[in-house]
Amino acid sequence: MIPKITYKSNKILDKRMSLSFLDIQVGGWDFSNGIIGVHPELKGINTRNKIYQKKEINIHFDSFYKEYGQYLKKRIHEFQLDWDKVEKKYFQEVNRVFNNYSWPKGRYVGFLSIVDCNPRFLADKTFQVFYLHPDGSIYVTVHELLHFCFYEYCLKNYSNIFKKLDTENGSFWDLAEIFNVVILSQPEFVKIHKLKKIFVYPEHRKYIQFLKRLWQREKDIDNWIVKGFEYLKK
Numbered sequence: 109m110i111p112k113i114t115y116k117s118n119k120i121l122d123k124r125m126s127l128s129f130l131d132i133q134v135g136g137w138d139f140s141n142g143i144i145g146v147h148p149e150l151k152g153i154n155t156r157n158k159i160y161q162k163k164e165i166n167i168h169f170d171s172f173y174k175e176y177g178q179y180l181k182k183r184i185h186e187f188q189l190d191w192d193k194v195e196k197k198y199f200q201e202v203n204r205v206f207n208n209y210s211w212p213k214g215r216y217v218g219f220l221s222i223v224d225c226n227p228r229f230l231a232d233k234t235f236q237v238f239y240l241h242p243d244g245s246i247y248v249t250v251h252e253l254l255h256f257c258f259y260e261y262c263l264k265n266y267s268n269i270f271k272k273l274d275t276e277n278g279s280f281w282d283l284a285e286i287f288n289v290v291i292l293s294q295p296e297f298v299k300i301h302k303l304k305k306i307f308v309y310p311e312h313r314k315y316i317q318f319l320k321r322l323w324q325r326e327k328d329i330d331n332w333i334v335k336g337f338e339y340l341k342k
Contacts, residue, residue, distance in 0.1 A: 110199045111216040113249060115187040115237070117180060118219045123169050125236060127162055129225040130154045134277055135285065135309030142224035142238070147172075172222055180239060184220050187237060187245040191218075194300050198250055201296050202257060206329055212260040218249055228252040230259055230275060247292075247301040254288050262333060269337065279340050286312050286336070290323045315340065 129139040130153065140154045149168055153161050173180065203209075214233025221236040226248055228235040235252035237245050262270045262280070273280035289308050291297060298304075308316060319336050326332050 109211060111211050111214065111233070111253075113191055113195065113216050113218060113253070115184045115191070115218045115220060115245075117184060119169060119173050121219055122221050122223070122236070123162075123165050125221070125225060125227055126165055126169070126223050127158070129223070129227070130161060134281075136311040137309055139225050142226075146222070146224055146238075146240075169222065180220060180222070183239045187218065187220070187249075190244070190246050191249055194246060198253075198297075198300050201300070202254065205291060206257055206261060209257065209261055212256055214256065216253075218245070218252075226252070228255050230256065243303055243307070244301070247303055250292065250297070250301055251288055254291060255284055258284050258287055261329070265330070266333060269334075279337065282312060282315075282340055283333070283337055285309055286315055286319050286340075287332075289316060290320050290332075293320065294323075 126143050130143060132139045144150050144154065147168060150164060153164055156164075212233060217234045219234060219236045220239050222239060224238040224241065226236050226238055226241070233256050235248070237248045241248055259275055262284075270280055275281060275284070289306055289312070292301065292303075292306055318339060319332075322335060322339070323332055326335070
């Protein structure tokens, strides 16, 4: 069954994730920039203790949501309108990639965020979308949805390889992020998200060309997963 995506607001989740991402650096990317760079009022917060960070984030986020609440609701409505225009085509293309693999069960909610970190939550199939994301809410959505399908496909079909690996960093995470770059760079997906250039984590750039060529040669999800993972391990 194809999931139905809805967009909502969740200030509590936004606060919690912002506090968490102040300390996260992965793939050569410092996620604190997506918080402090967007909210310069919080400059220097990442050098303070967690109690201070939580207090300042609570104060600032409460004020921001109060002042811009109506605009944020408008953005949620715009996210939904934009997604509804492309969802059918997107799911058709993903189903081709995964050979009509059944989509994982979950909530499938995109939570608006006022910081540019955009995490996904594999356990319940929800994700966050920065309300002013430069690549647009459609791209964030197609990116995160692809993660949900890819991780479950790998864990179900190649549990002997992936079941003990971390989904948040390391080789499994690397493979998932590179897979997204490879697939979302294909012309049929570019027509959906409209981006000419896709973000690549700095530490992944050296692998992209080989794994793009692998996809062009194989055009097979199973071969790409096995051979791509072997390549990354080397």
